[in-house]
Amino acid sequence: xxxxxxxxxxxxxxxxxxxxxxxxxxxxxxxxxxxxxxxxxxxxxxxxxxxxxxxxxxxxxxxxxxxxxxxxxxxxxxxxxxxxxxxxxxxxxxxxxxxxxxxxxxxxxxxxxxxxxxxxxxxxxxxxxxxxxxxxxxxxxxxxxxxxxxxxxxxxxxxxxxxxxxxxxxxxxxxxxxxxxxxxxxxxxxxxxxxxxxxxxxxxxxxxxxxxxxxxxxxxxxxxxxxxxxxxxxxxxxxxxxxxxxxxxxxxxxxxxxxxxxxxxxxxxxxxxxxxxxxxxxxxxxxxxxxxxxxxxxxxxxxxxxxxxxxxxxxxxxxxxxxxxxxxxxxxxxxxxxxxxxxxxxxxxxxxxxxxxxxxxxxxxxxxxxxxxxxxxxxxxxxxxxxxxxxxxxxxxxxxxxxxxxxxxxxxxxxxxxxxxxxxxxxxxxxxxxxxxxxxxxxxxxxxxxxxxxxxxxxxxxxxxxxxxxxxxxxxxxxxxxxxxxxxxxxxxxxxxxxxxxxxxxxxxxxxxxxxxxxxxxxxxxxxxxxxxxxxxxxxxxxxxxxxxxxxxxxxxxxxxxxxxxxxxxxxxxxxxxxxxxxxxxxxxxxxxxxxxxxxxxxxxxxxxxxxxxxxxxxxxxxxxxxxxxxxxxxxxxxxxxxxxxxxxxxxxxxxxxxxxxxxxxxxxxx
Numbered sequence: 001x002x003x004x005x006x007x008x009x010x011x012x013x014x015x016x017x018x019x020x021x022x023x024x025x026x027x028x029x030x031x032x033x034x035x036x037x038x039x040x041x042x043x044x045x046x047x048x049x050x051x052x053x054x055x056x057x058x059x060x061x062x063x064x065x066x067x068x069x070x071x072x073x074x075x076x077x078x079x080x081x082x083x084x085x086x087x088x089x090x091x092x093x094x095x096x097x098x099x100x101x102x103x104x105x106x107x108x109x110x111x112x113x114x115x116x117x118x119x120x121x122x123x124x125x126x127x128x129x130x131x132x133x134x135x136x137x138x139x140x141x142x143x144x145x146x147x148x149x150x151x152x153x154x155x156x157x158x159x160x161x162x163x164x165x166x167x168x169x170x171x172x173x174x175x176x177x178x179x180x181x182x183x184x185x186x187x188x189x190x191x192x193x194x195x196x197x198x199x200x201x202x203x204x205x206x207x208x209x210x211x212x213x214x215x216x217x218x219x220x221x222x223x224x225x226x227x228x229x230x231x232x233x234x235x236x237x238x239x240x241x242x243x244x245x246x247x248x249x250x251x252x253x254x255x256x257x258x259x260x261x262x263x264x265x266x267x268x269x270x271x272x273x274x275x276x277x278x279x280x281x282x283x284x285x286x287x288x289x290x291x292x293x294x295x296x297x298x299x300x301x302x303x304x305x306x307x308x309x310x311x312x313x314x315x316x317x318x319x320x321x322x323x324x325x326x327x328x329x330x331x332x333x334x335x336x337x338x339x340x341x342x343x344x345x346x347x348x349x350x351x352x353x354x355x356x357x358x359x360x361x362x363x364x365x366x367x368x369x370x371x372x373x374x375x376x377x378x379x380x381x382x383x384x385x386x387x388x389x390x391x392x393x394x395x396x397x398x399x400x401x402x403x404x405x406x407x408x409x410x411x412x413x414x415x416x417x418x419x420x421x422x423x424x425x426x427x428x429x430x431x432x433x434x435x436x437x438x439x440x441x442x443x444x445x446x447x448x449x450x451x452x453x454x455x456x457x458x459x460x461x462x463x464x465x466x467x468x469x470x471x472x473x474x475x476x477x478x479x480x481x482x483x484x485x486x487x488x489x490x491x492x493x494x495x496x497x498x499x500x501x502x503x504x505x506x507x508x509x510x511x512x513x514x515x516x517x518x519x520x521x522x523x524x525x526x527x528x529x530x531x532x533x534x535x536x537x538x539x540x541x542x543x544x545x546x547x548x549x550x551x552x553x554x555x556x557x558x559x560x561x562x563x564x565x566x567x568x569x570x571x572x573x574x575x576x577x578x579x580x581x582x583x584x585x586x587x588x589x590x591x592x593x594x595x596x597x598x599x600x601x602x603x604x605x606x607x608x609x610x611x612x613x614x615x616x617x618x619x620x621x622x623x624x625x626x627x628x629x630x631x632x633x634x635x636x637x638x639x640x641x642x643x644x645x646x647x648x649x650x651x652x653x654x655x656x657x658x659x660x661x662x663x664x665x666x667x668x669x670x671x
Contacts, residue, residue: 014290016205017412018405023396026403030225033186037179041230044175047168048234052242054165173231180226187219187406194410200482201442202414209297214405217292221402228395236385243378288336288398291329293405298325336398416484422501428508428589428620429493432456432479437488439478448474450643451488454636458589461621463631465664466640472624475640476592479622480509510588512612514595514626516575518567523552524559526567527581534585546581546611548574573608580611591616593623628665637661 034041192215195202250256302309302318309318433455440447449471456462464472477483478490481497489496497505518526527539534542539559543549551574555561567575583591593612609630625631632651639647639654639661647659654661 015207015210015408018408019411021400021404021407023400026400026407027225029403029407030183030222033183033222034179034226036186037182040175041179041226044172044179044231045234047175048172048231049238051165051168051172051235052238054161054168169235172234173227176231176234177223177227180223180230183226184219184222187222188215191215191219191406191409197415198412199414199416199484200477202412204441205443207297209300210293211409212300213293213296214409217296218402218406221399224395225399229392229399232385232389232392236389239385240389246378287332288329288401290405291325291332294325295329298322416481416502417498418502419499422504423495423499425492425495425500425504425508428458430458431493432590432620432622433491433494434475434478435489435491437478437485437490439474439483439485447643449478449485452645453488454638454645454648456620456622456636458620459618460635461616461623461631461633462636462638463623463625463634464638464640465625465628465631465661469642470640471643472640473594474643476511476594476622476624479590480511480592481505508588509590509592510583510586511592511594512576512579512583512615516567516572516579518563518570518575518578520562520565522557522560522562523555523578526563526578527585529582531582531585538585539581542581542585543578545584545614546577547607548577548581548611551577576608577611580608580615584615589619591619591621593621595624595626628668639664 195211195215298321302322309315434452437449437452438447439449452471452475454462464475466472474483478485481490481502484498489498491497492500492505492508519529524536524539527542528534531538536559540549543552543559552559552561561569563569563575563578567578570578593616612630623631623634631637634651637647637649637651637654638645639659641660647654647657647661649657655665
């Protein structure tokens with residue numbers, strides 16, 4: 001963000017693992033999440049396809065009905081002109097024994113035979129009429145007109161077909177929506193599990209707010225793929241197919257192939273505006289998702305740092321910054337919305353123009369209305385599915401942008417490599433050793449730890465001291481196998497940590513860090529975390545050893561007190577003692593202490609240090625020390641500078657050397 005007198009500009013920062021995916025790559029992988037629910041998917045798709053078949057009876061009856069109307073209209077003037085005929089006929093009766101009037105008014109053939117000569121009724125109609133005649137029901141009157149029974153039949157059949165269509169559409173949407181909801185759940189689960197597998201370098205580089213947005217928001221697009229895209233793909237194309245199938249059949253049966261060619265040439269013009277707008281929609285859909293993740297990241301940042309915000313009274317500043325980010329999202333949202341809304345009206349306009357042009361051509365060619373309408377009616381019917389398919393372009397592009405962000409996470413592999421045949425390690429027996437270990441972070445220019453070699457015997461305490469950035473915490477991360485060294489190796493009882501089963505290794509190690517993070521749960525559940533089968537009595541015993549029982553019982557809810565987000569409802573010393581109680585309950589043989597008392601006041605530090613002394617008893621301890629008074633009795637002290645171990649020995653030995661360690665002690669007025 002730049003200010004230099006110019007308008008602030010907010011830019012989305014792409015993650016280091018982001019990449020683009022083609023539509024084929026992205027949508028092909030959806031089957032992985034859909035195949036578990038393929039039965040419902042198949043039912044939903046079949047119901048969508050079957051829905052299109054309900055249109056056929058309506059298409060078949062259009063021309064016969066119109067020809068029936070045209071026949072009555074054509075005969076009406078003939079009857080009027082024939083009215084004077086009886087006078088002439090009467091004059092001739094004297095010389096004729098047979099009146100001519102009756103032959104002029106001979107009743108025409110019934111409706112079925114008359115229409116059969118012109119266009120043929122639907123194949124199913126004669127069967128229905130024959131069945132009706134057998135049971136004494138006449139569907140037509142003597143003149144071929146629609147009888148009351150036929151009206152009744154229509155009033156029954158049409159609602160039944162409509163209800164059948166409604167039921168099929170409901171099943172189509174329900175089955176696909178059900179499958180989509182379950183697929184979204186599975187994808188979120190997979191994303192969280194995959195992210196948790198990544199090493200600590202990943203979490204040091206990624207924006208947590210945006211990662212949260214990807215896991216929570218982006219998978220929702222899978223629901224759209226099933227409920228909107230797949231639902232319409234299962235329905236609309238088949239409605240179009242049925243309509244065009246009828247048009248082709250009708251054109252062939254009525255020798256109207258030139259008209260059919262005109263329709264075939266004109267229809268692809270529907271697709272042109274969709275393709276024209278599709279590329280722009282895709283670009284702005286992705287920008288909208290990216291900027292939405294910026295909103296999530298900003299909210300996460302403000303709420304996480306709320307104590308700093310309030311301490312510096314910068315609520316107004318943060319509100320202003322958030323408003324800029326919010327407007328930034330609004331801009332891309334409205335651009336994508338405008339482009340998306342243009343698709344439907346554009347397709348409508350093109351469709352109206354094409355239909356009008358088709359009608360003009362039919363008028364010019366002298367084609368009868370009964371020949372035109374049966375071809376135009378299916379075109380009008382398929383207008384809705386064509387319009388729906390045109391809108392799918394917006395949804396497809398939105399989903400593609402979301403899928404690209406999702407797969408960018410899932411295709412990232414920064415996991416620690418696991419041995420195909422890991423060594424099971426249930427106990428710690430002799431020593432931990434660093435053997436010429438070097439490690440460098442991916443984004444760093446120099447080693448965080450360089451050629452470190454030392455050994456920690458079982459039951460001993462090793463302390464690491466040094467300035468900020470000297471490599472102390474990285475050393476503890478290598479011991480816990482949060483990272484793997486680029487060279488050298490870390491061993492436990494002579495076995496490389498990379499060969500040890502990771503679950504066994506983590507069970508052997510407990511940690512108490514400077515920044516104690518608790519879950520937004522009860523005190524008891526926080527102490528029990530990692531030892532889920534522990535009883536309440538065991539939790540209380542661990543809390544007593546950690547000097548935490550007294551302050552816990554002073555709480556109104558006692559052990560059921562909810563500690564708040566990250567434990568902020570408690571003081572720093574209280575959080576530390578709960579973390580120590582958690583480590584005591586776990587009872588690991590190896591303990592890592594990362595500056596556990598550096599942020600505490602003197603009184604609280606004494607309570608915490610006393611709890612730590614109880615925790616360290618009979619354990620192998622790796623302590624990172626900020627206050628050197630806490631490591632006077634360490635069996636081995638390592639002094640680090642710029643990633644290298646520059647001094648080593650006991651407290652007294654290092655003081656006698658009059659080197660870096662002595663200077664650190666003097667700075668703290670300890671020597």
